[in-house]
Each structure stands twice: as C-alpha cells, then as structure tokens.
C-alpha cells in the first residue's frame with residue numbers, strides 16, 4: 001500500500017554531502033545527528049555515515065545518545081551537546097557517551113561519577129551554552145574536545161564570525177591535545193581557518209544550503225511527497241478550505257493532497273506555499289488543515305493517486321522553507337511520526 005505522505009531519504013546523497021564537506025573543510029567531519037538526524041532517522045543516517053568513514057557523532061540529548069549507542073554499537077564516539085544534567089552523568093558514563101560540559105555543576109556531576117572522556121563548550125558570543133573564556137576550567141584529565149558554536153555562520157560577511165573564531169583559537173590554546181571544533185554547516189564554508197581539528201555540520205548533510213538558500217554543492221537528501229486524494233473543479237466565487245482561506249475569482253481545478261499539519265506541513269504553508277506537481281511548481285490554495293492541503297492544478301493533467309512533492313529534488317528545501325516563512329531546519333524536524341521514512 002503506498003503511503004499517503006512519505007519522506008524519502010536518499011542515503012547516497014547524504015554520503016555525497018559528507019564527502020563534499022570533508023573536501024571543502026579539509027577536516028574530519030563529525031556529523032550532528034540530533035533530533036533524529038533532523039527528522040530523517042538517526043539510525044539509518046548515522047549507520048550510512050559510519051560506512052563512509054564517520055567515527056564521531058554529536059547528539060543534543062542524553063536520550064538521543066542512548067538510542068544511537070544502541071543502534072551503532074560500541075565503536076563510534078558520541079558526544080552529548082547538552083552536557084550532563086543532574087542525575088544523567090551516571091547514565092552517560094554507563095553507555096560510554098561523552099558529555100560536552102558547559103558549567104561548573106556539570107563538571108562536578110561528571111567528576112562525581114568518576115569523570116572520563118568528555119568535552120567542554122566555550123561560549124564565544126552566542127550566549128547559549130558554555131563557559132565564558134575567562135571562566136573556562138583548568139585543563140583536566142579526560143578532556144578531549146574543546147568546542148564553540150558560531151552565531152552567524154550563515155552570513156559570511158558578518159564580522160562576528162571572525163571575532164568568535166579568534167576568541168575560540170585563543171581559548172582552545174589552553175588545552176593542547178584536545179580536539180578543537182568550531183564550525184557547523186555554515187562555518188564549513190567560511191574558509192579553512194574555521195575548520196580547526198574537526199567540523200560539526202548538520203543541515204548541509206541533510207540537503208539544506210549553508211546560507212539558507214540552495215547551494216549547488218549540496219545535494220537534496222529528503223523528499224516529502226503526498227498523494228492526490230481528490231481532484232475537483234471549483235467554480236468562480238466558491239471558496240476552498242476552512243475560513244474561506246481562498247476565494248476563486250475564476251474557475252480553478254484543485255487537487256486535495258494528503259499532507260497536513262499533523263504530518264508537519266505547517267499551517268504557515270498556506271500563505272505562499274507551493275508544491276511540485278506534474279513538472280510545475282503550483283501554489284497551495286487556502287488553509288492547510290490537519291490531514292490535507294489543496295493545490296492549484298488548473299490546466300494540468302493530474303489524477304487521483306498521483307504524487308506531489310512538497311520539497312525535494314524538484315522543489316528545493318530552502319525555497320519551500322522560505323515560502324513557509326521558516327528555515328530548512330524547522331521544516332525537516334517538523335515532519336511528524338505519522339509520515340513513514342523510506343530509504
């Protein structure tokens with residue numbers, strides 16, 4: 001039975017993006033597979049990336065680390081970006097996960113369970129997680145990663161990038177021997193002086209451009225398609241969907257498509273959203289509802305059972321995101337569990 005809505009994941013394209021990032025940065029690529037690999041499936045993605053040579057992964061939460069450890073076995077190094085919350089240190093340690101420590105109470109929690117391999121995060125300006133450089137701990141046994149995170153890596157001309165890079169280099173010099181990592185996807189494209197010893201891309205592996213728009217170097221990985229459930233002729237002056245979200249000023253042919261906000265196709269798509277169908281990009285008409293949305297297929301040869309593409313090889317993820325007033329990251333991670341993944 002074909003699935004009404006389906007997220008197809010091209011693991012060969014994922015592998016190509018991995019090798020592209022290696023070539024661009026000249027550094028080992030440590031994939032970020034948090035949030036179930038941005039919704040694409042962490043187990044499938046990380047397994048393939050291991051085959052391509054990845055040896056170290058990043059997740060956000062302890063639970064994500066536990067699931068990944070169970071899926072991948074003992075070989076890969078897995079860092080948890082959240083660090084270790086109160087009570088989680090023992091769990092991380094037992095599963096051979098490495099916290100990225102970001103404040104003194106996490107240092108204490110980790111040492112209370114005996115310490116061991118871990119990282120620290122230095123905050124160089126994002127003001128999110130991490131120690132200010134002047135508050136960073138003395139070098140200690142087990143510390144093998146020093147990292148920071150860029151605030152504006154998707155804006156190459158933003159002077160803050162260089163300031164963060166230089167602050168990171170100075171802070172990291174206190175910890176000779178630890179792996180230094182600064183660059184996320186955007187950072188991978190700022191120049192090799194941002195690569196340091198390892199890079200941590202996420203979205204570019206999964207097909208998002210490093211600057212929030214299509215980039216020819218990055219291949220599409222995820223394709224969201226949905227089935228046409230009904231095709232109807234709507235007369236002039238009739239409306240479509242809840243709240244008369246679209247009122248026809250001429251006769252239109254509309255395809256009702258099996259993708260709604262319960263699948264992760266946000267209501268925001270209703271304004272300016274579009275999908276690829278039968279060789280053309282066509283606008284959505286009216287509101288997105290829970291299970292369906294409606295597409296203008298006037299003049300096209302579209303039948304029940306045809307599939308339309310919300311994003312993918314024909315409708316770029318970044319363009320789809322921009323049309324919905326958001327970014328590729330949110331579009332991908334919003335795709336719900338109701339939508340099967342096919343590899």
Ligand SMILES: *Cc1c(COP(=O)(O)O)cnc(C)c1O
Nearest residue numbers: 032149184185186200201202203
């Ligand atoms: C999410 C995240 C990344 C990956 O970011 P992308 O922009 O998707 O490449 C890297 N480092 C940290 C600390 C993150 O939180």
